[in-house]
Amino acid sequence: VPAVIVAIDGPSGTGKSSTSKAVAAQLGLSYLDTGAQYRAITWWMVTNGIDTDDPHAIAAAAGKPEILSGTDPAAPTITVDGVDVAGPIRTQEVTAKVSAVSAVPEVRTRITELQRAIAAAAPLGIVVEGRDIGTTVLPDADLKIFLTASAEARAARRSGELKGADVNVTREALIKRDAADSSRKTSPLAKAGDAVEVDTTELTLAQVIECVVTLVEEKR
Numbered sequence: 001v002p003a004v005i006v007a008i009d010g011p012s013g014t015g016k017s018s019t020s021k022a023v024a025a026q027l028g029l030s031y032l033d034t035g036a037q038y039r040a041i042t043w044w045m046v047t048n049g050i051d052t053d054d055p056h057a058i059a060a061a062a063g064k065p066e067i068l069s070g071t072d073p074a075a076p077t078i079t080v081d082g083v084d085v086a087g088p089i090r091t092q093e094v095t096a097k098v099s100a101v102s103a104v105p106e107v108r109t110r111i112t113e114l115q116r117a118i119a120a121a122a123p124l125g126i127v128v129e130g131r132d133i134g135t136t137v138l139p140d141a142d143l144k145i146f147l148t149a150s151a152e153a154r155a156a157r158r159s160g161e162l163k164g165a166d167v168n169v170t171r172e173a174l175i176k177r178d179a180a181d182s183s184r185k186t187s188p189l190a191k192a193g194d195a196v197e198v199d200t201t202e203l204t205l206a207q208v209i210e211c212v213v214t215l216v217e218e219k220r
């Protein structure tokens with residue numbers, strides 16, 4: 001069986017991570033969360049006192065941290081200079097700053113190179129989730145999925161994850177981050193022309209997983 005490359009893009013709260021991990025696990029593929037890589041470099045900038053409102057400072061530091069991703073879908077890992085940052089990259093501070101950091105072209109070039117190397121090294125193939133995987137990182141992917149959902153559904157799912165978070169606050173923050181990600185100059189959040197769009201608003205997670213697994217099997 002040749003290696004299969006699956007790109008899953010879409011805004012926050014559409015079920016990208018849960019779907020991508022489950023599909024990779026079911027099909028014996030590797031898994032890469034590219035959002036975690038952008039969060040990791042953002043965490044490093046914040047921790048090292050780099051002004052995240054200054055694109056020049058971000059660009060100058062973009063090559064410094066060593067970011068490693070473990071691609072087992074049952075236990076994905078992320079380290080920066082050897083430090084496990086799986087927890088710290090999910091803080092509100094990192095979430096609020098990640099769009100500005102990931103909009104800097106030097107950051108994207110750096111992280112995109114890591115992503116392509118990881119995908120090329122995956123023995124049986126990989127599910128890569130993000131915002132620009134189908135359009136920029138892996139334009140020759142065997143299957144491209146673009147997940148969408150209403151803002152209400154996305155905010156409700158995120159607040160569920162963030163236990164006790166206010167749905168309205170979550171929705172506003174989410175809409176703001178998606179607007180920033182969609183409007184940046186370098187590889188914005190966008191659906192590739194040849195991507196299959198799946199609206200998950202009315203679907204259960206199990207249904208979305210089944211739908212994507214079927215699409216991958218058709219490609220194999």
Ligand code: C5P
Nearest residue numbers: 034035036038098099102130131132181
């Ligand atoms: O997927 P997650 O919400 O963890 O992504 C965090 C942020 O990383 C996004 O809001 C976006 O700014 C950035 N990102 C990106 N390109 C990707 C994946 C994530 O710019 N491929």
